[in-house]
Amino acid sequence: MEREILLYNTLSRRKEIFKPVTPGMVGIYVCGPTVYGDAHLGHARPGVTYDVLVRMFRYMGYKVRYVRNITDVGHLEHDADEGEDKIAKKAKLESLEPMEVAQEYTLRYQEAMRKLNTCPPSIEPRASGHIIEQIALVQKIFDAGFAYESNGSVYFDVRAFHEKHNYGELSGRVLDDMISNTRELDGQSDKRSPLDFALWKKAAPEHIMKWPSPWSEGFPGWHLECSAMSAKYLGEEFDIHGGGMDLLFPHHECELAQNKASRGKGGVRYWMHNNMITIEGKKMGKSYGNFITLEELFTGKHNILVQPYSPMTIRFFILQAHYRSTLDFSNDALQAAEKGLKRIMQAAKDVKSLQVKGGSEDNKEIRKIYDDVFTAICDDINTPIALSHLFDAVRIINQVKDGQSAINANDKALLDELFLKFIPDVLGLVDESAGNGSEELVGGLVEMILEVRKVAKSNKDFATSDLIRDKLKALGVQIKDTKDGVEWTL
Amino acid sequence: MEREILLYNTLSRRKEIFKPVTPGMVGIYVCGPTVYGDAHLGHARPGVTYDVLVRMFRYMGYKVRYVRNITDVGHLEHDADEGEDKIAKKAKLESLEPMEVAQEYTLRYQEAMRKLNTCPPSIEPRASGHIIEQIALVQKIFDAGFAYESNGSVYFDVRAFHEKHNYGELSGRVLDDMISNTRELDGQSDKRSPLDFALWKKAAPEHIMKWPSPWSEGFPGWHLECSAMSAKYLGEEFDIHGGGMDLLFPHHECELAQNKASRGKGGVRYWMHNNMITIEGKKMGKSYGNFITLEELFTGKHNILVQPYSPMTIRFFILQAHYRSTLDFSNDALQAAEKGLKRIMQAAKDVKSLQVKGGSEDNKEIRKIYDDVFTAICDDINTPIALSHLFDAVRIINQVKDGQSAINANDKALLDELFLKFIPDVLGLVDESAGNGSEELVGGLVEMILEVRKVAKSNKDFATSDLIRDKLKALGVQIKDTKDGVEWTL
Numbered sequence: 001m002e003r004e005i006l007l008y009n010t011l012s013r014r015k016e017i018f019k020p021v022t023p024g025m026v027g028i029y030v031c032g033p034t035v036y037g038d039a040h041l042g043h044a045r046p047g048v049t050y051d052v053l054v055r056m057f058r059y060m061g062y063k064v065r066y067v068r069n070i071t072d073v074g075h076l077e078h079d080a081d082e083g084e085d086k087i088a089k090k091a092k093l094e095s096l097e098p099m100e101v102a103q104e105y106t107l108r109y110q111e112a113m114r115k116l117n118t119c120p121p122s123i124e125p126r127a128s129g130h131i132i133e134q135i136a137l138v139q140k141i142f143d144a145g146f147a148y149e150s151n152g153s154v155y156f157d158v159r160a161f162h163e164k165h166n167y168g169e170l171s172g173r174v175l176d177d178m179i180s181n182t183r184e185l186d187g188q189s190d191k192r193s194p195l196d197f198a199l200w201k202k203a204a205p206e207h208i209m210k211w212p213s214p215w216s217e218g219f220p221g222w223h224l225e226c227s228a229m230s231a232k233y234l235g236e237e238f239d240i241h242g243g244g245m246d247l248l249f250p251h252h253e254c255e256l257a258q259n260k261a262s263r264g265k266g267g268v269r270y271w272m273h274n275n276m277i278t279i280e281g282k283k284m285g286k287s288y289g290n291f292i293t294l295e296e297l298f299t300g301k302h303n304i305l306v307q308p309y310s311p312m313t314i315r316f317f318i319l320q321a322h323y324r325s326t327l328d329f330s331n332d333a334l335q336a337a338e339k340g341l342k343r344i345m346q347a348a349k350d351v352k353s354l355q356v357k358g359g360s361e362d363n364k365e366i367r368k369i370y371d372d373v374f375t376a377i378c379d380d381i382n383t384p385i386a387l388s389h390l391f392d393a394v395r396i397i398n399q400v401k402d403g404q405s406a407i408n409a410n411d412k413a414l415l416d417e418l419f420l421k422f423i424p425d426v427l428g429l430v431d432e433s434a435g436n437g438s439e440e441l442v443g444g445l446v447e448m449i450l451e452v453r454k455v456a457k458s459n460k461d462f463a464t465s466d467l468i469r470d471k472l473k474a475l476g477v478q479i480k481d482t483k484d485g486v487e488w489t490l
Numbered sequence: 491m492e493r494e495i496l497l498y499n500t501l502s503r504r505k506e507i508f509k510p511v512t513p514g515m516v517g518i519y520v521c522g523p524t525v526y527g528d529a530h531l532g533h534a535r536p537g538v539t540y541d542v543l544v545r546m547f548r549y550m551g552y553k554v555r556y557v558r559n560i561t562d563v564g565h566l567e568h569d570a571d572e573g574e575d576k577i578a579k580k581a582k583l584e585s586l587e588p589m590e591v592a593q594e595y596t597l598r599y600q601e602a603m604r605k606l607n608t609c610p611p612s613i614e615p616r617a618s619g620h621i622i623e624q625i626a627l628v629q630k631i632f633d634a635g636f637a638y639e640s641n642g643s644v645y646f647d648v649r650a651f652h653e654k655h656n657y658g659e660l661s662g663r664v665l666d667d668m669i670s671n672t673r674e675l676d677g678q679s680d681k682r683s684p685l686d687f688a689l690w691k692k693a694a695p696e697h698i699m700k701w702p703s704p705w706s707e708g709f710p711g712w713h714l715e716c717s718a719m720s721a722k723y724l725g726e727e728f729d730i731h732g733g734g735m736d737l738l739f740p741h742h743e744c745e746l747a748q749n750k751a752s753r754g755k756g757g758v759r760y761w762m763h764n765n766m767i768t769i770e771g772k773k774m775g776k777s778y779g780n781f782i783t784l785e786e787l788f789t790g791k792h793n794i795l796v797q798p799y800s801p802m803t804i805r806f807f808i809l810q811a812h813y814r815s816t817l818d819f820s821n822d823a824l825q826a827a828e829k830g831l832k833r834i835m836q837a838a839k840d841v842k843s844l845q846v847k848g849g850s851e852d853n854k855e856i857r858k859i860y861d862d863v864f865t866a867i868c869d870d871i872n873t874p875i876a877l878s879h880l881f882d883a884v885r886i887i888n889q890v891k892d893g894q895s896a897i898n899a900n901d902k903a904l905l906d907e908l909f910l911k912f913i914p915d916v917l918g919l920v921d922e923s924a925g926n927g928s929e930e931l932v933g934g935l936v937e938m939i940l941e942v943r944k945v946a947k948s949n950k951d952f953a954t955s956d957l958i959r960d961k962l963k964a965l966g967v968q969i970k971d972t973k974d975g976v977e978w979t980l
Contacts, residue, residue: 022581065583065590091512092725093555099613099723100555107610120597123589129619132701211622233589235582441980444965445935448958452942468938475934490931 003060005378007240008324010248010271011170015380020239021269025063027234028054029268031226031243031251032068032124035105036076038293039112041277041329042244042284048315048428049274049323049381050242051118055426056377067233068121069226072102072128073219077206084205098209099128112294115311117428123233127225131211134220134228137262138199138213146261150190152202152216156257158195165260167195170271171249197254199224223254231259231267241268245275274323279304280330292329306331309338312432316341319383319427340387345431347394348419350401357406366407369393370414377426386427393418442490446477450486493550495868497730498814500738500761501660505870510729511759515553517724518544519758521716521733521741522558522614525595526566528783529602531767531819532734532774538805538918539764539813539871540732541608545916546867557723558611559716562592562618563709567696574695588699589618602784605801607918613723617715621701624710624718627752628689628703636751640680642692642706646747648685655750657685660761661739687744689714713744717752726753732762764813769794770820782819796821799828802922806831809873809917830877835921837884838909840891847896856897859883860904867916876917883908932980936967940976 005018020026030050033043054066076098078087087095110120127134138154141147146161147154158167162175175195182194202216203209210217230238243252252271259267276283279290292302300308309317317337321327369389376385393415399405407415423429449468456464472479472488479488495508510516520540523533544556566588568577577585600610617624628644631637636651637644648657652665665685672684692706693699700707720728733742742761749757766773769780782792790798799807807827811817859879866875883905889895897905913919939958946954962969962978969978 022583025581025583027583063583065587091515092723092728093512093515093517093553097555097613097723099615103611103613121593123587123593125589126616126619129616132621136702212626233582233587238582441932441965441967442935444961445932445939445967448961448965449935449939449942452939464942471934471938475931475938477931477935 003374003378005056005060006380007270007272008380009269010273011266011268013172016270018239018270020062021235021237024061025065026057026240027238028057028064028066028240028242029226029230029234029238030066030068030121030241031247032070032121033105033109034071034074035102035109036074037105038295039105039109040284040291040293041279041297043109043112044116044294044314045277045318045323045327046242046244046274047113047116047118048318050272051116051428052319052377052381052383052426053240053242053272054119055428056381059422059426060378065123065234066119066121067123067125067230069229070102070106070124070126071222071225072099072106072126073209073225074098074102076101076208077204078208087206096208102126102128108295112298115294115298116315117311117430119428125229125233127220127229128209130225130229130232131220133232134224135200135211135213137224137228137258138215138220140262141199141258144261147199148192149215150192152218153190153198154200154215155191155196156199156221156254156261157192158197158257159193161257161261165257167257168253170256171253173249173253197221197223197250199258223251223258226251226255227258227262231263236263237265237267238269240270240272242272242274245273248273275326278326278328281328284329304331307335309334310432312429313338313341316344316429319429320387322380322382322384324380340391341429343394344387344390344423344429345433347397348423348431350397351412351415351419354397354400354407354412354415356409356412358408360406360408363396363407363411366393366396366411366414369396370418373418373422377422383427390418390423446472446488450479450488453486493864493868495546495550496870497760497762498870499759500763501756501758503662506760508729508760510552511725511727514551515555516547516730517728518547518554518556518730518732519716519720519724519728520556520558520611520731521737522560522611523595523599524561524564525592525599526564527595528785529595529599530774530781530783531769531787533599533602534606534784534804535767535808535813535817536732536734536764537603537606537608538808540762541606541918542809542867542871542873542916543730543732543762544609545918546871549912549916550868555613555724556609556611557613557615557720559719560592560596560614560616561712561715562589562596562616563699563715564588564592566591566698567694568698577696586698592616592618598785602788605784605788606805607801607920609918615719615723617710617719618699620715620719620722621710623722624714625690625701625703627714627718627748628705628710630752631689631748634751636747637689638682639705640682642708643680643688644690644705645681645686646689646711646744646751647682648687648747649683651747651751655747657747658743660746661743663739663743687711687713687740689748713741713748716741716745717748721749721753721757727755727757728759730760730762731758732764735763735765738763765816768816768818771818774819794821797825799824800922802919803828803831806834806919809919810877812870812872812874814870830881831919833884834877834880834913834919835923837887838913838921840887841902841905841909844887844890844897844902844905846899846902848898850896850898853886853897853901856883856886856901856904859886860908863908863912873917880908880913936962936978940969940978943976 006015007018008015030046033039054064057064076096142154146157148157161167167175178195198221200213200215200218200220202218210219256266282288282290284290290304292304296302297309297314298311313334317334320337369392372389373386376382376389400407453465453468469479477488477490479486496505497508498505520536523529544554547554566586632644636647638647651657658665668685688711690703690705690708690710692708700709746756772778772780774780780794782794786792787799787804788801803824807824810827859882862879863876866872866879890897943955943958959969967978967980969976
């Protein structure tokens with residue numbers, strides 16, 4: 001905890017020295033997934049970014065409470081063809097049950113995050129499980145005079161709020177500009193102003209998820225859950241709120257407004273936002289045909305992908321850019337990441353068996369790399385800079401391995417910490433071949449045996465070559481002679 | 491769905507033919523874990539039992555909605571040494587947060603259940619996430635006249651209920667006997683009768699988890715969540731309610747009473763109860779020193795265990811007894827299960843490569859085994875009988891493999907269904923060596939290469955034998971010539 005940690009605060013628009021609310025502890029809230037669809041490339045970036053943030057704090061000795069919500073209050077509706085009567089008569093098991101959908105996608109999301117080697121959050125609160133807290137929050141905002149009821153729904157009164165506070169301070173938008181850019185209400189809306197947003201919505205008959213409230217049978221507004229759950233689990237003032245840049249407005253702006261309206265203060269010391277992933281320069285979207293789920297990435301099953309990319313390759317790819325820069329996805333970039341990851345992982349293996357030469361002086365370059373890596377990670381988690389320093393270390397490791405250079409025990413200890421602790425514990429990069437390392441091994445062994453078979457054949461020793469073929473078959477290795485050589489499959 | 495399925499119904503105390511509420515669909519509710527402790531051997535049995543039930547229905551073509559709750563409304567309290575003032579002043583992050591504890595044990599439980607190859611439930615509702623539904627249920631019971639309020643708590647009035655219904659009908663207990671066996675209230679209690687149970691409890695100041703309600707800031711009674719959540723997700727009348735025998739009284743008896751008191755009917759067609767696991771004849775308990783967590787079982791780290799037991803061994807062990815019989819855990823029994831599992835898994839491998847002899851008559855024994863296996867599983871999921879028939883099939887498979895017997899294509903199709911579909915899909919038994927099956931493969935390949943090296947050496951072809959040694963070393967395979975041959979390690 002001796003090192004100073006700098007974080008870019010969206011609210012102040014500059015890097016600030018991190019000072020925790022409670023010494024030695026950090027409370028972090030990150031906006032999690034809406035579980036009515038598959039986890040995609042866009043989920044991987046905040047997943048990995050805030051995972052490194054959490055890991056860095058833990059590495060520095062902080063106790064971290066990391067809260068990431070699950071938005072399961074979905075807007076699922078009954079089939080429009082069915083009348084209310086018909087729906088009411090339907091057996092429970094025949095009806096669409098939103099929680100069944102939510103459970104399936106929650107499990108898939110968690111599985112993808114596990115594959116990316118992200119730590120599970122300390123608490124993973126569901127919006128549907130905190131309706132009481134959300135209703136209480138609406139009531140507080142209402143009582144403070146910053147909300148109004150209209151036909152059973154409750155709206156946040158942006159204009160009233162802006163008179164006392166500053167709506168737009170987080171996103172940097174100016175209220176008057178926003179108003180002039182908004183179309184007039186069509187007269188059909190329950191809202192007084194187009195900028196007002198729902199705190200509680202009265203449910204239409206076809207809406208499936210709804211709960212009783214003082215205003216109507218309905219459901220909470222989208223922005224509400226994060227204000228309610230962050231305060232519940234981290235307190236009314238906590239350290240860090242993270243999320244994707246796409247959530248800055250309106251979601252986080254509204255969250256901040258809700259906090260101020262209900263408790264008189266914003267309640268978040270540092271607002272952090274990760275930038276977006278583009279795909280070959282374009283925004284990702286179903287309409288662009290470039291929407292890639294994480295499962296598709298890991299298996300290579302998408303027409304954009306020329307090969308599968310392992311979870312660690314994706315993780316490395318994300319870490320190669322600073323979280324506040326955009327990151328462009330392409331096969332070339334991913335293949336480059338795959339190679340970079342391989343070099344780092346090989347170096348981590350090599351470090352273990354590096355020979356130490358007693359009596360030699362400390363290697364100043366290693367000491368500098370060590371310091372630079374930690375300086376980079378503490379400088380607004382600058383992972384690309386940390387990685388570039390680690391690649392300098394790889395070069396030194398290779399020199400030592402090749403006998404062109406020597407290191408002493410101190411140097412070795414620094415390299416050990418960087419490659420055997422910092423890389424897995426903070427960057428979260430682990431050797432994927434460890435589990436199926438046998439894949440490489442099997443490949444090597446089969447190739448060797450086929451080499452022997454080739455020699456036997458060229459010596460007209462068909463007894464041996466046939467024996468090898470049969471033994472391989474018995475082991476489940478199928479071989480096929482082609483004009484280009486031998487193909488084999490398991 | 492043509493086969494008749496028999497289930498033992500605790501309520502009627504006999505086997506009944508299963509008839510679903512909604513044709514082609516089954517709703518199953520099972521009492522899940524309290525997530526304030528590690529998953530132990532006692533969790534494995536209901537986990538596996540109801541998993542096979544769900545798998546059987548799915549195999550028969552039913553659409554299953556399987557709900558298993560997570561009890562996270564814990565009775566965690568603040569440290570008694572701390573006064574209320576001190577607690578209020580404590581920073582949020584310094585305070586014990588029950589949800590952090592619940593999250594950790596939920597993840598561990600889910601991980602253990604994944605290892606046991608149980609399907610995740612379709613919905614996994616949390617008690618803390620359904621407080622509104624539970625308060626509404628208390629209100630209904632209250633309005634129906636079967637509950638009373640006392641000092642902010644609400645109790646179920648067992649005597650009033652028993653006048654109209656039958657308290658004790660599920661567990662077979664007689665109310666008057668229960669009353670005469672109960673000590674008088676000490677005058678300190680809020681309850682009118684010692685048999686009454688809490689629907690809502692006013693929280694003491696040190697109690698951490700509490701919510702507002704019409705009666706007090708408090709928390710729901712233990713039995714309430716299952717009545718509320720089963721009705722919410724499966725309907726007011728659903729098919730099957732399962733749980734351990736230890737939950738029969740008071741938990742399920744009270745649940746049934748709550749259902750009848752609130753909606754006039756029990757709402758559950760079939761009540762199923764799995765029996766308990768004993769350890770070397772004794773009840774499992776922390777005070778007996780024989781409390782074994784699933785993680786300890788899988789790793790062998792408990793002084794009772796002479797070795798680790800794989801998740802599939804545990805699963806097979808559980809399936810070897812009928813779910814309504816007690817099951818005694820011992821190292822001998824587990825080692826026997828390990829052997830039995832191995833035989834079944836080997837047979838499943840052998841089935842794939844069995845040669846079919848055209849033109850021969852159908853093997854009547856195989857047909858009978860096939861029928862018997864399905865009859866057994868449909869007879870109150872009698873897994874031990876199904877397994878014993880499968881072992882008869884193993885004998886036949888070995889005979890065919892050894893050429894002592896022949897089968898035709900029809901016989902093969904039946905064996906395929908039993909070993910390649912029924913065993914993995916219904917019994918949920920899968921080959922654990924599949925993941926590291928490469929281990930076997932690597933072993934086979936290395937042995938083959940060493941054989942070639944031996945030949946080369948005996949031919950004094952040292953160039954080849956040295957090349958093989960070097961190539962193996964490069965692949966990470968160390969070899970050592972000994973007087974007994976060659977030893978190798980990875």
